[in-house]
Amino acid sequence: MKKVGVAILGLGVVGGGVYEILTEKKEYFKKTQNLDITVETVLEKNVERALARGVNKSNIASNIEEVVSNPNVDIVVEVMGGTEPARTFVLKALMSGKSVVTSNKELFAKHWSELEEEAKKMNVALMFEASCVGGVPIIRVLQDGMQANEIQSIKGIINGTTNYILTKMAENDADYETALKEAQKLGYAEFNPTADVEGFDATYKISILSSLAFNSKVCIENVYREGITGIDKEDIAYGKSMGYTLKLLGIGKRTDGGIDVRVHPTFVKNDDPLASVNDSFNAVHLVGDSVGEIMLYGRGAGALPTGSAIVSDVIFAAKHSENYYAPFKNNEKGNKETKFVSDFVSKYYIRLCVKDEAGVLAKISGQFAKGDISIKEVKQMTSAESLAEIIVITHPAYESAMKKTIEKLTALDEVVEIKGFIRIEE
């Protein structure tokens, strides 16, 4: 039976989950995988936390050199998060001939090329299933289950925190702040929620997933990003009544104009499979030219779901002798031949607060026509005091044209405020 030594860098929530699975299932993995996996060492500054997890004092390393020089360590699991010192530690592990398994989406989105180069040089595995969508094996599916396909699009609910907040806003007619506080109380959102609610986390993930889907490095600079902090509960309710559910989507598309990758709040049809993915659940919808539609659904975060992905990488790395990473030649700036869209196309939902006067609708419609934006649907609602609200749903239009039209609309005397502006995918 093959013996496999593992080091864990960071024994927080996810690291704890990995430690628990690897130690509690040692016999199970011997029986089912023919592998004898031992956690040889952990690197964790907070020694008390490591001891509380049941780690022997003699197995707690005091620095990274101790870990990478340990000849019993075959695979280093990096679950510290952030770019430094994670980047340095991972590079040291690779340079020492250790395979690396990481859940670190920020590290991977920002330094993939550098890490991949080192892994190739040393002929070791570099694996990152846990970096995207937690327990759902989306990386394995993209790398080993969809190779026959030219992927047309990938759309996903890939951040549990924002999905929880948007679900609660919709279910309880709660405003953003209230829903955020509830998410924080339940541990679904961090004390400083910026990385999640501003879409950075989803940006890292869609950058990684799109790179695999389109066989070309998609840097985070190539991803349009917009978070959910500006979302008004009124728009969620109006959207629902018009047949739409609001989700923060990561979107990657192969279009005639190039690759189009974005993260932003998005209305999807109420009967879209993504619309019913609620709370902290995640889902990814793919379209391949051979396979057609595929959807994967599951837990995107948490100690054991993410631990499940990491341990499956550890087992894969232990079993496959050759190195293992994305097959495209990339560099930090992406493939030179890869074209990205500079101006994407979308449908839009716009809510305007206007003076309740005769002819206002004609004036607004005229502005859309001037901007060459075709309107699909208009709804007018009388609001308080001599004010009205108008909701416009457009046909597909260029983002630049839409933004210009919004500017022109704002300048109109009759328009008091643009209250909502949300993109639609259907």
Add this chain to the structure above:
Amino acid sequence: MKKVGVAILGLGVVGGGVYEILTEKKEYFKKTQNLDITVETVLEKNVERALARGVNKSNIASNIEEVVSNPNVDIVVEVMGGTEPARTFVLKALMSGKSVVTSNKELFAKHWSELEEEAKKMNVALMFEASCVGGVPIIRVLQDGMQANEIQSIKGIINGTTNYILTKMAENDADYETALKEAQKLGYAEFNPTADVEGFDATYKISILSSLAFNSKVCIENVYREGITGIDKEDIAYGKSMGYTLKLLGIGKRTDGGIDVRVHPTFVKNDDPLASVNDSFNAVHLVGDSVGEIMLYGRGAGALPTGSAIVSDVIFAAKHSENYYAPFKNNEKGNKETKFVSDFVSKYYIRLCVKDEAGVLAKISGQFAKGDISIKEVKQMTSAESLAEIIVITHPAYESAMKKTIEKLTALDEVVEIKGFIRIEE
């Protein structure tokens, strides 16, 4: 760049899809996979069909010996279906040191052990992603994405024909024969539909999937099987009104009493994710002890979706030098230590046609109580002429107790007929 030679045995619908993908995407696979894949030869009795696909006459083999003795062939794709001559051909390929990729669920469910033994002996790959759920990479997910988990249950809509028929029965209030005819007209059902509608196809698939999920060979003899030919459209409508949708499910569960594997028509809750999987779409729902719930959804059949799975196996086999198959030691009778349930537990829906007399409900309820079966819900509807219909929904009960109670109920003077009997999963 690695050169890879492929032989295709059988150029029917799926074989044609494989040929199309491999030839049309030759350049794409060079670029994205660093593999130069060539279809070296095809074995197809119907030479006209092969020529019509664009195969050169010189590349059409006239017998299996020609294929397996061709030194340019590295991987043999078997897409003929049925057990013979597929079994003999696959064995010959393996014995000649060729890797084999197959979509043949019947062959695999019946002869897995024999094929695996030969593949191990010759150190070649034996891959079967396309045998279950077409384009959805469920085998890859079970083998390489879920190893950290002890799988608790697997439930799936794994036969597109029956799902199409049941969807049409529900949507159009059509009876079984009408829906079957429509499915045949559209090519979703074969002229002789037995393999699909009697649940044989789903049995092969759940046998394969459960073997992987539970790390132990589940033979088709271990699978309880029941098809959809006896389904009455009335029960679909009554079920719907009581919150249930009817699906033909493949079910595998790890229970205290052993492994429980079945195929039968099943009511699931209307809000169960499986309930909204319609037409010829497939879906598999898994529960793992680490990862929790996961669901995969996509096309279960068709030339290109199934071709997608086969080509992804071809690419995987070409890239991974070592052999690749399920890691458990099995034999045709299954692992000796594996325990299977002899009497499974389920909830039930029963529809009885009874004489519309005072006290009949009490008498029927009494019979359930005597059988130690707890009733969850009863609904009584007056039907035509002095007859009434009673629907009983039970709490979980042993199948043997339920069957005995059905016998006793049938013997009652007041019971005219047991009209519906459907198991419930929730």
